Amino acid sequence: DGGITQSPKYLFRKEGQNVTLSCEQNLNHDAMYWYRQDPGQGLRLIYYSQIVNDFQKGDIAEGYSVSREKKESFPLTVTSAQKNPTAFYLCASSIFHRGNTEAFFGQGTRLTVV
Amino acid sequence: QKEVEQDPGPLSVPEGAIVSLNCTYSNSAFQYFMWYRQYSRKGPELLMYTYSSGNKEDGRFTAQVDKSSKYISLFIRDSQPSDSATYLCAMSASLKAAGNKLTFGGGTRVLVKP
Numbered sequence: 001d002g003g004i005t006q007s008p009k010y011l012f013r014k015e016g017q018n019v020t021l022s023c024e025q026n027l028n029h030d031a032m033y034w035y036r037q038d039p040g041q042g043l044r045l046i047y048y049s050q051i052v053n054d055f056q057k058g059d060i061a062e063g064y065s066v067s068r069e070k071k072e073s074f075p076l077t078v079t080s081a082q083k084n085p086t087a088f089y090l091c092a093s094s095i096f097h098r099g100n101t102e103a104f105f106g107q108g109t110r111l112t113v114v
Numbered sequence: 115q116k117e118v119e120q121d122p123g124p125l126s127v128p129e130g131a132i133v134s135l136n137c138t139y140s141n142s143a144f145q146y147f148m149w150y151r152q153y154s155r156k157g158p159e160l161l162m163y164t165y166s167s168g169n170k171e172d173g174r175f176t177a178q179v180d181k182s183s184k185y186i187s188l189f190i191r192d193s194q195p196s197d198s199a200t201y202l203c204a205m206s207a208s209l210k211a212a213g214n215k216l217t218f219g220g221g222t223r224v225l226v227k228p
Contacts, residue, residue, distance in 0.1 A: 006157075035218075041220055042118070042202060043158075043216075048215065103204075107155075108155070108156070110155075
C-alpha cells in the first residue's frame with residue numbers, strides 16, 4: 001500500500017530532551033512537510049522540503065530541526081529549545097496533480113512532555 | 115489577525131440536514147482552495163479543491179469560492195453520522211512556487227446526530 005507512515009503514534013518526552021519523529025513515504029513525492037496542530041489553531045507549518053538535501057523553514061521553525069537525506073524520509077527533531085512541544089505533529093507529502101497540489105497526510109504523532 | 119479564519123464550532127446538526135461551513139481569508143493572492151476532513155486522532159484527507167472563484171460539486175459535497183468577498187464555503191447535503199469530523203479549509207497562492215505551502219484554517223468540528 002502506498003502512503004505516509006509516521007512513527008511512533010504516541011511519544012513522551014522529558015524536559016530538556018531531544019526527540020525525533022519519523023516520517024516515511026512510498027508515494028515517490030518530491031515535496032514533504034511537517035505541521036503542528038494545536039486545538040483551535042489548525043495546522044501550522046514547521047518545515048518543508050521540495051527536494052532531497054534541501055529544506056526551508058516554515059512559520060514556526062524555532063526549536064525544531066529536519067533532514068532530507070533520502071526522498072522517502074523526512075524526520076523531525078524536537079529539540080530542548082522548543083518550549084511548548086506538546087502537540088499533534090503531522091507529516092505530509094504532495095504532488096502536483098490535475099491542476100492542484102494534493103497533500104497526503106500521515107496519521108500523526110502525539111507528543112507529550114512529562 | 116490570522117490569514118484564514120474559521121469558526122471552530124462545534125456545529126451540531128440532525129442526520130439528513132445540510133451542513134454549511136465557511137472560511138474567510140485576508141490574502142488576496144490565494145487562488146487555490148481546498149477542504150480537508152479530519153477524523154479524531156487521524157491525519158486530514160482531501161475532500162475537494164477549487165481554483166479561483168466558482169462552484170464545484172462532488173456527490174453530496176459542494177464547494178464555493180467568492181474571491182471578491184474573500185469567502186469560501188463547503189456544503190454537505192443529506193448529512194450522515196459518518197460525516198462527523200473536523201473540516202479544515204486550506205489555501206495556496208501558487209501551487210508551483212517554492213514550498214507549495216498551504217495555509218490552513220483552524221477547523222470546524224461537525225457533529226451529525228442520528
